[in-house]
Amino acid sequence: MSSPEFDLIRQFFTEQTVQRPDVLLGIGDDAAIVSPSATESMLVSADMLLSGVHFPEDTAAHAVGHKALAVNLSDMAAMGANPAWVTLSISLPENNSEWLSGFSQGFFALAEKFGVQLIGGDTTRGPLNISVQITGFAPPGQALLRSGAQPGEGVFLTGSLGDAGLGLRLYQHPNDAARSTEGLQLIQRLQYPQPRVAAGLALRGLASSAIDVSDGLAADLQHILTASAVGAEVDITRLPLSRAYRSLCGGRPWQQAVSAGDDYELCFTAPMAQEKDVLSRLAALGCPCVRIGEVSAQAGLHWRDAAGQLQIIRARGFDHFQENIT
Ligand code: ADP
Ligand code: MG
DSSP states (O other), rough: OOOOOHHHHHHHOOOOSSTTTEEOOOBBBOOOOEEOOOOSEEHHHEEEEEEEEBOOOTHHHHHHHHHHHHHHHHOOOOOOEEEEEEEEEEESSSSOOOHHHHHHHHHHHHHHHHHHHEEEEEEEEEEEEEEEEEEEETTTOSSSSOOOTTTTTTEEEEEESSSSHHHHHHSSOOOOOOOEEEEEEEEHHHHSSOOOOHHHHHHTTTSEEEEEEEEEEHHHHHHHHHHHHHHHEEEGGGOOOHHHHHHHHSSSSHHHHHOOOOEEEEEEEEEEOOOOOOOHEEOOOOOEEEEEEEESSSSSEEEOOOTOOEEEOOOOOOOTTHHHOO
């Protein structure tokens, strides 16, 4: 039987190139049927994106589709898991074909890149709200948890920090800087985060703990420290700041960078003896990574500047009730 709701689902959510052999029945029935690996552990996570909260309301549909999946893939990356299946529950204010077409193209382009299959979901009418659930796999005992950091280990960070946060500010206040090459690069980082899935997989057996930086390094590294009952000292001169970020951030570059969210880089710990191995494995994947500090036995997150002085920052992550991050 045809109905606008089913037509919409068929038109925008059933055509995908990824067809995994472990999906026995995909979209179309009351439930999907999957055949999980008999030898691996299954990891499940979900992330919701609200219009005006997790992305500016006028964000291009293609970017929203990308981001809805990217933030979920990033959780799999942070666990060292291989992503496999997703469900998509979406509430839409209207049946807008142009918007849906852009959204599904952004979503499926990224799904294809990671071999992830959309196996079901729900579609309702209401304020724009997107909820994705993701399932992935890792060998038993090999997933990367937040709780394994040990004193004396290194603290590492992939990519660069603060780009997406600055990109949001530029997007919200479009001026000449926002339209410059660097400004556009930063806005691209905000709208098209690239989940570090390959890096997460490469860190299995090397990293002792990991998290993805979604709410800002200060907040997210603190989650590792709390879960591991340790502290850390971060050398602020080692924080990786992109050229675009440096050229447009204005004052207080590192303070802004450690409290800005949405970068979806990986922060992890590993024994110092593994540092070379960590850096060369990630370099082989084209994933930049630096050691930014050291785990300490004493609780607390400390920031040390070039002069060796300890700096205090108000370690507040991205606040959902206050969009202004400066
Ligand atoms: P039911 O009413 O039995 O829950 P639905 O009408 O919600 O079924 O959905 C019909 C089929 O379409 C189901 O297989 C469901 O998983 C799938 N589906 C619905 N919405 C989406 C979506 N946004 N993305 C992917 N699959 C969807
Ligand atoms: Mg339903």
